[in-house]
Amino acid sequence: MSAPEPIIEVDGVTTVLGGHVIHRDLDLTVYRGEVVALIGGSGSGKTTLLRLLLGLEVPQAGSVKIFGHPLGRCAARDLERVRYRWGVLFQNGALFSALNVFDNIALPLRELKSVPPDLVKPLVMLKLAQVGLKPDDAFKRPAELSGGMVKRVSLARALILDPQLLFLDEPTAGLDPDSAKQFVKLLRRLREELELTVVMVTHDVDTLFAVVDRVAVLADQHIIACGPLAEVARMPHSFVRNFFLGHLERCAEEDVKRFRLSLDDTSDEGGVPAVLRGEAVS
Numbered sequence: 049m050s051a052p053e054p055i056i057e058v059d060g061v062t063t064v065l066g067g068h069v070i071h072r073d074l075d076l077t078v079y080r081g082e083v084v085a086l087i088g089g090s091g092s093g094k095t096t097l098l099r100l101l102l103g104l105e106v107p108q109a110g111s112v113k114i115f116g117h118p119l120g121r122c123a124a125r126d127l128e129r130v131r132y133r134w135g136v137l138f139q140n141g142a143l144f145s146a147l148n149v150f151d152n153i154a155l156p157l158r159e160l161k162s163v164p165p166d167l168v169k170p171l172v173m174l175k176l177a178q179v180g181l182k183p184d185d186a187f188k189r190p191a192e193l194s195g196g197m198v199k200r201v202s203l204a205r206a207l208i209l210d211p212q213l214l215f216l217d218e219p220t221a222g223l224d225p226d227s228a229k230q231f232v233k234l235l236r237r238l239r240e241e242l243e244l245t246v247v248m249v250t251h252d253v254d255t256l257f258a259v260v261d262r263v264a265v266l267a268d269q270h271i272i273a274c275g276p277l278a279e280v281a282r283m284p285h286s287f288v289r290n291f292f293l294g295h296l297e298r299c300a301e302e303d304v305k306r307f308r309l310s311l312d313d314t315s316d317e318g319g320v321p322a323v324l325r326g327e328a329v330s
């Protein structure tokens with residue numbers, strides 16, 4: 049078997065914001081095809097780490113490489129090219145309220161001018177179906193959408209350029225439990241179909257159980273552990289103990305597998321229309 053390919057390599061990073069050290073000597077590697085969750089207490093520096101991975105912050109020391117390109121040290125054109133290989137789902141969706149769903153999803157395509165104008169419509173409608181929305185939803189404004197629909201539209205926009213890497217900031221925050229469950233099931237399916245590598249910040253234990261391969265714990269200014277749920281959940285660190293309080297029995301590998309199977313057994317994501325399968329994508 050060939051060695052796993054690193055997609056994200058964070059090496060010895062120190063980040064200082066407003067005179068405060070947020071990260072010190074932080075390392076993290078994410079391999080192709082993995083779903084890695086970043087957990088940590090409030091103010092531990094998760095969002096800042098996400099911003100480093102997106103090239104929106106520059107570390108004071110250390111390096112961040114995505115797809116082998118060192119952010120901050122590659123030419124602007126190279127950085128642009130790397131950026132189009134990832135998609136981002138922001139916590140609040142970050143949809144433009146003046147644009148309808150169609151135009152929100154089409155925005156990256158139109159900005160990049162990477163496809164002929166007559167292909168924009170079929171591609172947008174394909175992504176809309178992929179995230180379980182109906183064709184009619186394309187003409188709604190963000191204000192007319194439920195929280196779950198906003199997440200789906202934002203996900204469609206994040207996927208419109210067919211990225212290999214997806215960043216999710218609190219993907220289920222603000223959703224009711226049922227919508228959160230349906231959204232996580234959608235992520236599970238898309239991750240398989242599109243062979244995505246995913247990094248997500250989450251506080252939601254059920255999301256970890258449903259979809260995550262490894263959990264990275266950010267505490268004391270660095271990643272104190274990154275491993276399978278069953279392993280990380282048993283760490284003696286106070287943040288980890290509190291995070292998994294009441295959930296520890298569910299963390300055994302067999303129980304996680306059973307939980308995932310039970311999700312697969314239930315109907316598709318909230319009765320949404322059948323979606324186009326992987327072979328129609330790309």
Ligand SMILES: Nc1ncnc2c1ncn2[C@@H]1O[C@H](COP(=O)(O)OP(=O)(O)OP(=O)(O)O)[C@@H](O)[C@H]1O
Pocket residue numbers: 065066067068070088089090091092093094095096097
């Ligand atoms: N631009 C900035 N200037 C100064 N300090 C900042 C800046 N951005 C964030 N911080 C500080 O950095 C620390 C980490 O913030 P960050 O938002 O990354 O934490 P977080 O783990 O995402 O927190 P939460 O879970 O509450 O969203 C906090 O103490 C915050 O106040």
